[in-house]
Amino acid sequence: MKKMKRFFALLFSFLMLVSVLSGCGNNNKQSNSVAKSSSNSKTELTLWAYYTGAGATALKNLINEFNSSQDKVEVTFQFIPDSDLKKQLSIGAAANKLPDIVAIDNPDLAAFASMGILADISDKMSNWPDKNQYFEGPLKSTIYNGKNYGLPFVSNCLALYYNVDMLNAAGIKPPQTWDDLRAAAKSLTKNGVEGLAIAAPNNEEGTFQFLPWLLSAGGDINKLDSPESEKAFGFITDLINDGSMSSEVINYKQDDISKLFQAGKVAMMVNGPWEINNIKQNVPNLHWAVTKLPKDEKYASVLGGEDLAIIKGKNVDAAWEFLKFVARPDIMRKYMPQFGQLPPRKDVATDKTWSDDPVLSVFMDEMQYAMPRGPHPKWPQISEAISTGLQEAVTKVKTPQQIGKEAQEKIDQINGSK
Numbered sequence: 043m044k045k046m047k048r049f050f051a052l053l054f055s056f057l058m059l060v061s062v063l064s065g066c067g068n069n070n071k072q073s074n075s076v077a078k079s080s081s082n083s084k085t086e087l088t089l090w091a092y093y094t095g096a097g098a099t100a101l102k103n104l105i106n107e108f109n110s111s112q113d114k115v116e117v118t119f120q121f122i123p124d125s126d127l128k129k130q131l132s133i134g135a136a137a138n139k140l141p142d143i144v145a146i147d148n149p150d151l152a153a154f155a156s157m158g159i160l161a162d163i164s165d166k167m168s169n170w171p172d173k174n175q176y177f178e179g180p181l182k183s184t185i186y187n188g189k190n191y192g193l194p195f196v197s198n199c200l201a202l203y204y205n206v207d208m209l210n211a212a213g214i215k216p217p218q219t220w221d222d223l224r225a226a227a228k229s230l231t232k233n234g235v236e237g238l239a240i241a242a243p244n245n246e247e248g249t250f251q252f253l254p255w256l257l258s259a260g261g262d263i264n265k266l267d268s269p270e271s272e273k274a275f276g277f278i279t280d281l282i283n284d285g286s287m288s289s290e291v292i293n294y295k296q297d298d299i300s301k302l303f304q305a306g307k308v309a310m311m312v313n314g315p316w317e318i319n320n321i322k323q324n325v326p327n328l329h330w331a332v333t334k335l336p337k338d339e340k341y342a343s344v345l346g347g348e349d350l351a352i353i354k355g356k357n358v359d360a361a362w363e364f365l366k367f368v369a370r371p372d373i374m375r376k377y378m379p380q381f382g383q384l385p386p387r388k389d390v391a392t393d394k395t396w397s398d399d400p401v402l403s404v405f406m407d408e409m410q411y412a413m414p415r416g417p418h419p420k421w422p423q424i425s426e427a428i429s430t431g432l433q434e435a436v437t438k439v440k441t442p443q444q445i446g447k448e449a450q451e452k453i454d455q456i457n458g459s460k
Contacts, residue, residue, distance in 0.1 A: 084116040085360040090131075091145035091348075092124040100380035101145075108367045115360045117143070128153075135159050142356045143364060145195055145348045148183035149246075149415040149425070154351070155186040156419035161352040164190045166362055172369055172387075179345040180386035183414035192351035193365045194386035196378065199343040199412035200254055201404055202336065203303060203317070204310045206329040208235070216333040220258075220277060223310075223336040227286035230309035237286040239299040239308040242278075242436050246422075247295060248429035249415065250344055251312055252278075254335050256428075257342035257413060263424065266431070267450035273338070276442035278435040292433050304328065314346060315384060315405050332404045334411075343412040347383060384409055420456050427452040 093101050098121065105117045120141065122130055127146070131154060134140040146154070154160050167173050167190045173181065180194035202223075204216055208230055217223040227237030242248045255277060256263070261270035281287040291299070300317045302308040304325045312335065321330060334341055350368065352361040367373060371390050378385045378395075384405055385391050391409065396402045418424055431449040434440045440448070 084114060085357055087115060087117045087142040087357055087361055087364065089117055089119050089143040089145065089364075090122045090127065090141040091119065092122055092127050093145070094121070097381055100377050103380065104368065104373070104377045107373070108364055111367065112363075115363055117364055131159060132157075140353045140356065142353055143361050144351050144353065146192075146351055148180075148194075148345060148347060148349050149417070149421045151184060151192055151349050151351060152186040152417035152421065153419045155189075155191040159354060160191040161354040161358045161361075162189045162191060163193075163352060163358070163362065170366070172366075175371075175387045175389045177386055177388055177391075177409050177412070179409070179412040179414055180347070180349075183345060183417060184349050184351075186417050186419070192349040193369055195348045195350045195368065196381050196383035197345060197347035197386040197409065197412070198314045198316065198384050199345060199405060199408050200251065200312050200314055201332045201334060201343070201408050202310055203313055203321075203330060203332050205303070205306070205308075206331050208309045216331070217310075217336045218333070219336050220338045224277075224280060224284065224286070227281060227310065228284045231284075231286045235306065236288055236302075236308050237310060238281060239287060239294065239302055239311045240278075240291055241294050241296045241299055241312075242291040242429075242432050243293065243295060244426075244429050244433050246415075246425050246429070248292075248432050249425040250346065251296070252428060252432045253344040253413070253415065254312075254342045255338075257344075258335070258338045258340060260339040263416075263428065264453065265450070266428070266446045266453065268446065270339075271446040271449075272442045274442075275431060275435040275445045277338075278432065279438055279442060282436055282438060289436050289438075292436050303330075315402070316382060318401055319382065332401050334404060334408050341408075341411045343408045345412040345414045347386070423456045424453055427456070 089105070091101060101119055105119055109116055128150060131140065131144065135157065140159070176194055180197050184190055184192040184194060209216065212229050214226045214229060217226045230237040240251045242251060255274040256271060259270040259274045261268060261274055265271065282289055296313055299308060299311045300313055300320060303311045304321055321328060335343055350365050352358050352365070371387065374385050374387060374390045375393055375395070391406045396406045415421060415425065427449045431445045434445045435442060
């Protein structure tokens with residue numbers, strides 16, 4: 043009997059020990075679960091961008107401000123080289139290794155929207171009143187097939203730089219029309235100085251520089267066999283025939299023509315706001331100014347800069363919160379000067395930072411005319427047809443009519459209409 047009592051006492055003790063240990067185990071699991079939830083209370087997002095230097099610093103500052111402004115979303119910047127970004131997005135789509143947000147050159151957005159990589163944010167945009175504050179061109183760059191796939195981030199455009207002393211010595215006012223420009227360029231071409239320079243390489247930069255002429259003439263990238271297109275290509279050829287612009291522009295990049303302008307070898311050039319600080323730092327005594335690109339039928343420019351897009355199915359709501367933060371006027375006013383770019387919002391553009399500056403105010407005025415390249419999912423192929431046409435206009439190997447006709451045939455093939 044005593045042995046039985048001892049047995050049951052030992053059994054009871056054993057069961058109590060098991061119960062205690064089991065309870066301790068459950069408490070540990072609960073504790074781990076709470077700790078994990080606490081450590082992951084913020085939705086973590088990755089943003090891909092190719093910015094370096096001042097641009098990368100500005101983006102990091104912007105991200106840090108967003109992260110510290112709320113406790114729900116944490117954004118991390120990951121640098122992807124410009125030359126690799128499109129490839130990484132394509133590869134990442136196949137391998138399911140994509141970021142949550144991407145800063146992408148605005149003419150490339152349509153291609154990735156057509157691939158189904160980007161989130162359609164049309165519903166979010168429709169309920170967001172700030173959308174009406176954007177310039178037409180930047181907002182148009184985010185739309186593909188009538189749907190919105192991003193928000194304009196940083197913008198730029200082209201204007202006409204001119205050497206004030208050279209124009210004053212020749213008694214020439216800043217040109218406002220094509221006729222003014224052609225006459226001024228011809229008069230200023232002397233003593234080793236070329237009247238005008240544009241960048242006309244056979245790549246996207248050449249297309250970027252040509253589109254304002256096409257648009258100003260009333261032309262359209264989908265109708266390059268039109269009289270308007272012929273007039274635009276013809277105007278470039280006329281400048282070469284006048285001797286006012288060197289045929290060497292087919293080898294010039296925008297940085298190259300800026301160096302010629304700074305050296306006093308070019309009286310006028312077509313370039314963007316990224317050259318402002320370069321000129322101020324390199325030739326502080328140079329007397330220069332800018333004016334809108336001279337017009338034919340209307341004023342025109344071309345849109346540069348990046349859009350922010352959200353990757354489809356990856357934390358779209360959280361990413362949208364970041365996009366809205368970036369778009370806030372008070373935030374945009376703060377970071378845009380750090381980027382050295384132009385604000386895509388009309389209400390921000392009226393701030394004194396831009397309106398009181400004699401150079402930036404011209405670029406901001408030009409922004410209302412700056413139209414995007416495309417948008418089209420096959421923009422690189424279309425761009426190649428246009429830049430090839432520009433080079434043919436400069437080298438005069440074909441007539442403007444032939445150039446437009448053949449460029450349109452290439453675009454028709456790209457679009458599958460022929």
